[in-house]
Amino acid sequence: MTVKRSYSSAKRDAQARATRRSILDAARDLFVTTGYTATTIQAIAERAGVAVQTVYAVFGNKRELLRQLIESTIAGADEPVEMTNRPEAQAVAAEPDPRRRAELDAALARSIMERVAPILRVTAEAAASDPELAAMMHAVKMARREEMVTAAAMLAGADGLRTTQEEAEATLYVLYSPHVADMLIGDYGWSPERYEKWLSRMLLQSVIQ
CATH class of the missing domain: 1.10.10.60 (Homeodomain-like)
Incomplete structure (x- = not known):
């Protein structure tokens, strides 16, 4: 039984x-x-x-359906997964070579961006005239900002960060932004591959020691 x-x-x-x-x-x-x-x-x-x-x-x-859709799309799984528990993120944190760590992280960021960007564009348009949806998206944005603490620690490696923890988190918050990807890919006509290589260089120049 x-x-x-x-x-x-x-x-x-x-x-x-x-x-x-x-x-x-x-x-x-x-x-x-x-x-x-x-x-x-x-x-x-x-x-x-x-x-x-x-x-x-x-x-x-x-609204809750949309929120959970965004979360599952970012995670690339049916259920939200903490960044540190994702196999791709664990591979970044475990990589000893700074250049390779930047490449792995840029590839991860690109994959997330490609999945979630179309949904975020639609959401941003709707939030402009929906205060409750705008409040929900603000909460999503604040959660993304909190994730930069983990992201910075993940990229630090054995040698630490190139800058302060706070500046590293702020820099990653900007570099990972779907709006930045939209500007480079949409406005400048960059390919996703070029965006990924650019992001890898920026991580090396501004965050990774």
């Missing part, structure tokens, strides 16, 4: 994760193509192949 209950619970958990993933995928597609404001919970439910009530039961409301 214990084995049967355990199997049933695992099956339910897997189904719940699959449902959540379907809703997140549907929301991402619709937010990017249609816009946050124009996308309804009904449309998300229909795209995901679930009932409207299921979307509300899993996420509560559209």
Whole structure:
């Protein structure tokens, strides 16, 4: 009986994760193509192949759905993962060579940027006329700022940082910004590969010892 209950619970958990993933995928597609404001919970439910009530039961409301979508997109996983627990981040921290550490970190930052930038563009447009969404995005921004503490420590290596901890965190906050990537790739026409190489150089010149 214990084995049967355990199997049933695992099956339910897997189904719940699959449902959540379907809703997140549907929301991402619709937010990017249609816009946050124009996308309804009904449309998300229909795209995901679930009932409207299921979307509300899993996420509560559209803003929370968006917040969790941003978090899972940054993590590259169904559930948010702390930066230090990501295999790519652990590889950066474990790399003894400063140049290679910068290259690995730039590649990680680029992969996150490519995933999340389209969603953040849509969110920024909607937040301009939605105070509650703007407040939520401010909280997301503050959480990203807090992550720079971990990022700086991860890049420091055995030799430490090129500058103070506070300046390193501020510098990374700017360098990692999706807005910077948007300006270089969108306005200047840089390829993602060129952006990654630029970011690697900037990390070496301004943060990594």
